[in-house]
Amino acid sequence: MIKKADVILLILIVAVGLIISFGPLAKQAGGTDVKITVNGETYGIYSLMEDQTIEISKDGHTNVIIIEDGTVRMKSSTCKNQICVDHGKISLIGDSIVCLPNRVVVEIEGKGGDVDVISG
Amino acid sequence: MSSQARTPRKADKRTRLLAISAMFAALALIFSYVEILIPIPVPVPGIKLGLANLVIIIALYRMGFKYAFTINMVRIVAAGLLFSGVFGMIYSLAGGVLSIIVMYLLYRTGLFSMVGVSMAGGVCHNLGQLLTACLLLSNTGILSYFSVLLFSGIISGIAIGIIAYVIEKRLPAFAE
Numbered sequence: 001m002i003k004k005a006d007v008i009l010l011i012l013i014v015a016v017g018l019i020i021s022f023g024p025l026a027k028q029a030g031g032t033d034v035k036i037t038v039n040g041e042t043y044g045i046y047s048l049m050e051d052q053t054i055e056i057s058k059d060g061h062t063n064v065i066i067i068e069d070g071t072v073r074m075k076s077s078t079c080k081n082q083i084c085v086d087h088g089k090i091s092l093i094g095d096s097i098v099c100l101p102n103r104v105v106v107e108i109e110g111k112g113g114d115v116d117v118i119s120g
Numbered sequence: 121m122s123s124q125a126r127t128p129r130k131a132d133k134r135t136r137l138l139a140i141s142a143m144f145a146a147l148a149l150i151f152s153y154v155e156i157l158i159p160i161p162v163p164v165p166g167i168k169l170g171l172a173n174l175v176i177i178i179a180l181y182r183m184g185f186k187y188a189f190t191i192n193m194v195r196i197v198a199a200g201l202l203f204s205g206v207f208g209m210i211y212s213l214a215g216g217v218l219s220i221i222v223m224y225l226l227y228r229t230g231l232f233s234m235v236g237v238s239m240a241g242g243v244c245h246n247l248g249q250l251l252t253a254c255l256l257l258s259n260t261g262i263l264s265y266f267s268v269l270l271f272s273g274i275i276s277g278i279a280i281g282i283i284a285y286v287i288e289k290r291l292p293a294f295a296e
Contacts, residue, residue, distance in 0.1 A: 001285055006236030009226075013243050013274065020247075021267035040258045098253075098262055101207075105259050 031093040031108035034072050036065065039103050048072065048091070048108065061102035072106055074099065140294055141179070141187050148175040148195035149202075156203055167272045170242050170280050172199075176220065177238050177284045182294055185224045192216050210256075211249040218248035234288065235281035242277025243270060 036043040038058055046054060046067060053075070054065045063084070064075040071089040079101035087097045093110040151171035160167050172195055180188035196216045200209025223241040226232050232240075246269035253262050 001233055001282070002235050003231070003233045005231040006233055006239070009232060009236045009240060010274065013240060014270065017243065017247075017266060017270035021264055021270065037257065037259065040256060096259065096262065096264075098257065098259070100253065100257075103257065105257050105262075107259065 031091065031095070031110040033109040034065075034067060035107045035109050037105040037107070043104075045109070056104060058102075061104075063099060063102055063104045065106055072097070072108065074106065077102060077104075137183060137187065137294065141183070141191055144175050144179050145191045145194040145198075148172040148191060149198050151175060152195060152199040153203065167269065168276070170245065170273075170276045173219070173238065173241055173245070173277075174280050174284050174287070177223065177234065177241065177280070178288050178291070180220070180223060180227060181234065181288055182291070185220075188224075189220055192220050211252050214252040215245035215248035218251075219245035233281070234285040235278055238281030238284060239274055239277035242280065243273035246270070246273040 032048055034046045034048050036046070036054065036056065038056060043056060044054070046052065048067060048070055051068050052066075054067070056063045056065070061078050063077045063079075066073055066075045071091040073089045074084040074087065074097050077084050077099050079099055081101065084097050084099035084104070084106075090097055090106070090108055093108055095108045097106040099105075149172075151174065155168050155171050158169065172192075176188050176192050176195075179191050193213075193216070196209060196212045200206065200212060204212070219241040222244040223237050226237045226240055247266065250262060250266055250269060
């Protein structure tokens with residue numbers, strides 16, 4: 001039922017998969033800015049150093065994002081699955097909280113290092 | 121009935137395959153629904169069993185790429201309209217198309233068993249969905265989810281492949 005070629009295929013898939021997963025996040029360091037993207041458009045860039053609360057209301061969805069002590073978290077979201085809220089705090093460059101249903105992406109960016117992985 | 125006594129004509133075969141395709145599409149749709157009912161205790165979107173792929177992979181082996189592809193499209197569009205909404209449908213379409221093309225190509229090489237084909241299909245389905253999410257959100261950071269989806273795709277793909285193998289052996293011939 002299981003052939004030798006299947007095992008080779010499995011190893012290949014795992015190898016390629018791990019490269020795809022971790023390739024863009026090779027460098028990680030504390031970030032300085034928080035970039036919020038809604039519907040693929042930049043909504044705003046905020047400093048990670050200033051404590052603040054950002055409320056995003058768009059297309060009938062509301063997401064509340066809190067910046068506190070150099071970390072960012074999604075305090076609340078009107079989406080069904082609440083994955084973004086459960087994601088917890090993020091603070092490293094390249095880290096992100098994604099709310100797929102409301103199409104909100106919160107990302108940490110840093111000045112200096114070449115960490116620009118955003119295209120389009 | 122009487123049609124079984126004489127040799128089936130080409131049109132009979134086509135009609136049979138058409139009826140079987142419709143049944144397969146309905147079955148795949150039911151599996152999509154059953155999957156929603158099964159709660160998965162991991163807070164990562166995209167992890168699922170892929171029960172519908174069971175139908176698709178058997179269709180691919182028994183009826184060929186064209187039938188399997190069409191059944192899959194019908195299943196995704198119907199499930200999208202009924203359960204997951206249009207955005208869910210876009211993700212499923214990307215995953216479904218990528219996974220069935222990869223499964224067909226692997227199947228054509230003749231090197232891999234159903235388990236290997238199904239495993240690659242499961243992973244490609246997740247990859248297709250994730251790539252679409254990257255495009256829609258213009259963000260490649262989401263690819264880090266792939267590490268989780270990769271292993272869930274492999275595990276569920278292997279499980280579905282084993283079930284498909286067992287079932288396919290026991291199914292009678294569709295059309296002579």
